Amino acid sequence: GDSVTQMEGPVTLSEEAFLTINCTYTATGYPSLFWYVQYPGEGLQLLLKATKADDKGSNKGFEATYRKETTSFHLEKGSVQVSDSAVYFCALWSTGNQFYFGTGTSLTVIP
Amino acid sequence: EPEVTQTPSHQVTQMGQEVILRCVPISNHLYFYWYRQILGQKVEFLVSFYNNEISEKSEIFDDQFSVERPDGSNFTLKIRSTKLEDSAMYFCASRGDRNNSPLHFGNGTRLTVT
Numbered sequence: 001g002d003s004v005t006q007m008e009g010p011v012t013l014s015e016e017a018f019l020t021i022n023c024t025y026t027a028t029g030y031p032s033l034f035w036y037v038q039y040p041g042e043g044l045q046l047l048l049k050a051t052k053a054d055d056k057g058s059n060k061g062f063e064a065t066y067r068k069e070t071t072s073f074h075l076e077k078g079s080v081q082v083s084d085s086a087v088y089f090c091a092l093w094s095t096g097n098q099f100y101f102g103t104g105t106s107l108t109v110i111p
Numbered sequence: 112e113p114e115v116t117q118t119p120s121h122q123v124t125q126m127g128q129e130v131i132l133r134c135v136p137i138s139n140h141l142y143f144y145w146y147r148q149i150l151g152q153k154v155e156f157l158v159s160f161y162n163n164e165i166s167e168k169s170e171i172f173d174d175q176f177s178v179e180r181p182d183g184s185n186f187t188l189k190i191r192s193t194k195l196e197d198s199a200m201y202f203c204a205s206r207g208d209r210n211n212s213p214l215h216f217g218n219g220t221r222l223t224v225t
Contacts, residue, residue, distance in 0.1 A: 032211040043115075043202055043216040044154070051211045089154060091214075098167055099144075099214055101154040 002027045006090045006102030013080050013109050021075040021105045023064075023090035031094035033057075033066055033073040038087040038104070047075075047088070080109045113137045117203050117217035124193055125225055132188045132220045134203030143186045144204040144214065145178065147171070154202070160186065193224045 007022040025031065032051045036044040048057030053068035062077045075088060090102040116135045124130050136143050145157040158168040160178055177189045186205075190197055200221050204214040 034213055036216075041218075043117075043218040044204075044214075045216070046213045049211075049213055093211065098156055098159060100156075101146075103153040 002031065002092060002094050002100050004090050004092050004100050004102040006105055008103070008105070009087075010106040010108060013107070015082060015109055015111050016079045017109075019075070019077040019080045019084075019107065021088055021090075021107070023073045023075065023102060025071050025073065025090075025092050027071075027092055027094045029095050031092045033064070034091040034093070034099075035062070035064055035073070035075050036089040036091055036101075038089065040086070044089060080107070082109045082111055085109050115203055115205055115215050115217035117201075117220050119220060120218065121221045121223070123223045123225065126195060127192050130190050130193055130222065132190075132201050132203075132222070134186045134188070134217055135184050136186055136203065136205030137207075137215055138184070139207065140205035140215070141208045142166075142206045142212075143178075143180070144206075145188045146202045146204060146216075147199040148202065148219075149199045157188070157201075190222075193222075195224050198222055198224045 003026045005024050034049045035047040037047045038044050048059040050057040050066035056065045064075045085108050087104045087106045089104045092100045118133045143160040148154045156169050158172045159166045175191045179187050200219040202219045203217045206212040
């Protein structure tokens with residue numbers, strides 16, 4: 001069945017460091033891929049998305065490229081800030097009416 | 112920007128009691144969902160709802176759970192007889208009818224069963 005595998009956390013970085021959170025997927029057909037972010041005490045917010053191969057989603061300095069050949073959608077940011085501290089979820093939507101979420105990766109950015 | 116709203120933000124109940132979690136999805140959305148997140152764990156799909164009926168449900172969504180859209184705006188999740196292991200954050204989400212429309216989540220209801 002469809003699934004998403006995300007790198008385990010927690011991840012701790014210093015401010016201005018480079019961030020990568022790995023995400024790979026398994027799906028039939030051509031899924032759409034998403035990254036959601038959950039700040040402490042809040043719900044999940046859409047961060048970015050990509051709907052077809054080679055698409056790059058970007059928002060707030062974060063980027064992820066839909067790589068069909070490696071079935072990946074890794075999240076990157078060139079220079080993280082303390083305010084980026086949150087839990088990041090990779091997600092997939094394929095045929096049917098259901099989203100599949102990864103286990104989440106907790107990011108803490110220290111000044 | 113329109114948003115999904117959930118009430119209450121925190122619900123405490125005793126084991127065996129019934130609870131109703133309420134959600135107001137974004138007004139022009141057609142697909143509605145409930146997810147739960149046990150503390151520190153992954154986001155788990157419970158149920159999806161479209162055209163006034165359940166379209167999919169997970170193994171978690173057993174006979175103790177039900178969903179309803181009692182009017183044009185609210186979408187509720189009822190747990191008939193709560194168990195300790197029902198303690199979790201429950202998230203409502205909705206999405207529009209275009210393919211690839213993302214899910215929009217509410218801020219969740221923290222359910223604590225004692």
